[in-house]
Amino acid sequence: MSSTQKDQHGARSQRSQEAKKPHRRKGEKTYSCDECGKDFTRGGDFKRHRLIHSGVKPYSCELCGKCFTRAGDLKRHQLFHSGVKPYRCDECGKDFTQIRHLKTHQLIHSEVKPYSCDSCGKSFTHAGHLKTHQLIHSGVKPYSCDLCGMSFNWAASLKTHKVIHSGVKPYSCDECGKNFTQAGNLRTHQLIHSEVKPYNCDLCGKSFTQAGSLKTHQLIHSGVKPYSCDECGKSFTQAGHLKSHQLIHSEVKPYNCDLCGKAFAQNERLQRHLVTHSTLYSCDFCEKTFNDIQYRNIHLLIHTGNDVYCCDQCGKPFTTDVQLKQHMIIHTKERPYKCDLCEKTFKSPYHLKRHQQIHTTK
Incomplete structure (x- = not known):
């Protein structure tokens, strides 16, 4: 058999083998990942995807050290460091480094949320966001903090x-x-x-x-x-x-006081403790002072015989919750009490009434 005949025979044999393979329709996802179940229509995409599970990341960013499995991913990442954001959303003017990020963002403005959670009914624009959300209902929190033990659904x-x-x-x-x-x-x-x-x-x-x-x-x-x-x-x-x-x-107790070394389970308790190193709380009745606001409040019972309500901002005590609420307006910029005659506003009814006497006198 000549070399030409051999080539023709080989070509016919290959066509015969291809004919025996199951026919793949256009768009059909015939490649499935055993690791995560994701499907692909093309073998090349499937091979690139499998690199994710291999853990091999040969492409490293020189600026921040972040590693990637593919060179294309590294190039896209480097756009973040360049500061260049060529893709702009006409709806809100927000800029993006990649066109896929722009397309993903534009779904927010479309208000189309086709992916709905069976457990709570919450809807999402992307299937990935739905999957991420569903971890909440699973109760599984595999990521734990080594310092305080707090657990999270996501890394x-x-x-x-x-x-x-x-x-x-x-x-x-x-x-x-x-x-x-x-x-x-x-x-x-x-x-x-x-x-x-x-x-x-x-x-x-x-x-x-x-x-x-x-x-x-x-x-x-x-x-x-x-x-x-x-x-x-x-x-x-x-x-x-x-x-x-x-x-x-x-x-x-991950929260430590730099001044005395005392440890606390919560940051709020550390913040309250720090005040003891710099502030003294005095009694309005006998001028006795205390390092801790709670001790001062306990002491006030001697004079008032009742529980006290204290301001979180300045520590001032009040005998009723209503008095405390009225006092808290001082620490905000709100002026809810308005004069009907001159449009001037005040923080308390008392100051409004005192002001209105000006109009009465006139």
């Missing part, structure tokens, strides 16, 4: 949480100088200075800068406390409050 949440323990707060508020560990927390905080509070409670009239804060507040009026501590039975309106409380029973 990214744990990474964000660990910044708290580092003490690094690179984001600073231009208005008041307060520092934050995350840019998102700074943006949320800055709403306080804007004085815009569009979300109002129908039951008590209290206003909030965010819808989430209003929802959290409304739980107080409902009286429902679905989160209960297994150790002591104490109940809470929010899961976050329960988690903070449970640190007391864990005996883990």
Whole structure:
């Protein structure tokens, strides 16, 4: 058999073998990953995907050291360091380094949320966001903090949480100088200075800068406390409050005082303790002073015979909750009491009435 005949015979044999393979329709996903179950239509895409599970990341960023499995992923990542964001959303003016990020973002403006959670009914624009959300209902929190034992559904949440323990707060508020560990927390905080509070409670009239804060507040009026501590039975309106409380029973105290070395399970308790090194609380009746506001309050019972309500901002005591609420207006920029004659506003009814005497005299 000549070489030409051999080539022709080989070609016919290959066509015959191809004919015996099951016919693959266009768009059909015939390649499936054994590790995660993801399907692919092309063998090349399937091979590239498998690199993710291999753990091999040969492409490293020279600026931040982050590693990638593919060269293309590294190139896309390097756009973040360049600061170039060529893709702009016409709806809101937001810029993006990659066109796929722009397309993903544009779904927010479309308000189309085709992926719905069977457990709670919450809808999402992406299937990936739904999968991430469903971890909440599974109750599985595989990522734990080595410092305080707090657990999280996602690795990214744990990474964000660990910044708290580092003490690094690179984001600073231009208005008041307060520092934050995350840019998102700074943006949320800055709403306080804007004085815009569009979300109002129908039951008590209290206003909030965010819808989430209003929802959290409304739980107080409902009286429902679905989160209960297994150790002591104490109940809470929010899961976050329960988690903070449970640190007391864990005996883990990650928050330390730099001045005396005393350790605390919660940051709030550390902050209250720090005041003892710099502030003295005095009794309004006998001028006796105390390092701890709680001890001062206990002492006040000698004079008043009743429980006292103290201001979190300045420590001033009051005999009733109503008096404390009226006092708290001093620490805000709100001036809810308005004069009908001159449009001038005041923080308390007392100051409004005193002002109105001017018009009466005239």
